[in-house]
Amino acid sequence: MKTINSTPKADGFRMPAEWEQHQGCVMIFPERADSWQYGGYAARRAFCEVAGAIAQSESVTVCASDNQYENARRMMPDSVRVVEMSSNDAWARDYAPTFVTNGSEIRGINWGFNAWGGLVDGLYFPWDKDNKMAMKLCDLFNTDMYDFGSFILEGGSIHVDGEGTCITTEACLLSAGRNPDLSKTEIENYLRECLNVNKIIWLKNGIFCDETNQHVDNICAFVKPAEVVLAWTDDQNDPQYEYSRSCLEILENSTDARGRWITVHKLRLPAPVTITAEECAGLDTMNFKPTRIPGERLAASYVNFYISNGAVIMPFFGDPADIPARDLLAELFPERKIIPIMARDILIGGGNIHCITQQIPL
């Protein structure tokens, strides 16, 4: 593995859209007991379902700690590769490399990671093992690496169409805990150089109560060039309403990098999902404080799906909105199977299916 001291744009590499062909997907086996109930037992079953669903159409590599390697190997389908790799938690989207391609070679980008806000409003400490994963994964997959470790960014905070457009949120990228010394223009320049995009659409907010400072991948995702799904509620009393409405307005008044107006499909949210006292009892404390309190609202959203080569793996919440959400995705991805996974045990950790996966382009 070689570290490359230029930028993807300078070298003619770009981040492809998620629907372009993958060689595979990376996930991380969950184990931290202050993120996941019962030391991870419940979440691990859900992660295995996600891995199995993805493995139907592309190869899946699951990273597990030395301690959890045997459990991961036993629980995961044979078709999934399990490798030992240390991490602080299990969010492959956010700290696996963002891969870029020039059509014949892929390379990884190592962004800096500080647990979604570092000492300002980060979610745990330390985050050193997470932050080393991008390099280790480039090494594992034999790709060279662009090192942008001094720029803090999580993979879940960006979405691209592979044709020059990036969508992100101000709430996250302009947060005080990431790159406070960089102007919005300077941050844009990182995205332009690294993702090789020339149009960045800035949404203001993401999902209410999303503790990542409102990653875009929970509120809005490209489904094809110039078409997105947007998490939506019709309940004007829900704080989410104003967030989503603002996104809609921005998107409907935006063109993409190629000058196309953007079509927005409203993907209606489930009724607010809150954590129960029993679920909270299954979580360890952090710094002598509970990590969740009973009744706390979780950032449930159907937008947090993963597009594999043959399927769209989407979260279900046991809510009546599950079915219309599935039907909309089926309509938008007619050539892919829609695979729903009951995702409450992933959601409790603070994210969902897109957050725990990272595609590796061909």
Next chain:
Amino acid sequence: MKTINSTPKADGFRMPAEWEQHQGCVMIFPERADSWQYGGYAARRAFCEVAGAIAQSESVTVCASDNQYENARRMMPDSVRVVEMSSNDAWARDYAPTFVTNGSEIRGINWGFNAWGGLVDGLYFPWDKDNKMAMKLCDLFNTDMYDFGSFILEGGSIHVDGEGTCITTEACLLSAGRNPDLSKTEIENYLRECLNVNKIIWLKNGIFCDETNQHVDNICAFVKPAEVVLAWTDDQNDPQYEYSRSCLEILENSTDARGRWITVHKLRLPAPVTITAEECAGLDTMNFKPTRIPGERLAASYVNFYISNGAVIMPFFGDPADIPARDLLAELFPERKIIPIMARDILIGGGNIHCITQQIPL
């Protein structure tokens, strides 16, 4: 990765000879301070030279602990892949899988590993991480696995010609610390079924002071079908003389699996190599005792070379015998480059170049 409940022989798989084409080689980054001087610093430089030499003609994967990953990545050539994998020490030959092939697919064998003798005369405790490596490596390389974990064997204790013949030593395979409940015939049967051989040549001993209970890979190695090199001394006062003489007698009176008489090339040993007081001072103690004492004889032997696709990587000891040893190997491997590595810092750990490498056939 799937675990297969039959035997390689039953499935038509065999262990190829080391000179057959490899897809690559596995090594482990050394770090334990009671095996390697100065917490591994000296050995790591030598391991990097070995990896670099092998990487000239086949891909090399080096396993490093999370703690050492960054050091390994920095020190190893870019062409070498470094992956995180926990181990108790750095002997890839002995606990990486033995790979078998049917010509179109390879599979790994997981032998049981107990640190060269378990609680009887093993060299360290515990050995749990080493013992998991074969499974992890099969997973990493996407090969299915034969699980013979209940049978204790190290890769360094066997050599094959790929044509049905195995050479091993009684001192090791019949030792009290490995499979004391199995008869010699039962042990032979494991070798027959797992390696798919039908002739086993039993040498009595290996190299004097070899703390592996005298692995064959330090005393005798196939260089082509029906031809071996044998570590040799002409000094009749050296205890090694009787060991080597006995091997010679056995080999010269043996035919291989195909009925061919075996040609033996004497590969003359360096003068006895002993560890200095200064070198001992660089080693941590184990169980409150020194791991080496000044003047202790080390098991130096030129037989402990690795055959890569394009080269033979052999140890040098700074002894006049280095040159004739190199010349003999050059004569026996006319199509391969001979790459000598000053190997004293590997030898101090208790083995040599063959011990720290494991080939993966095509």
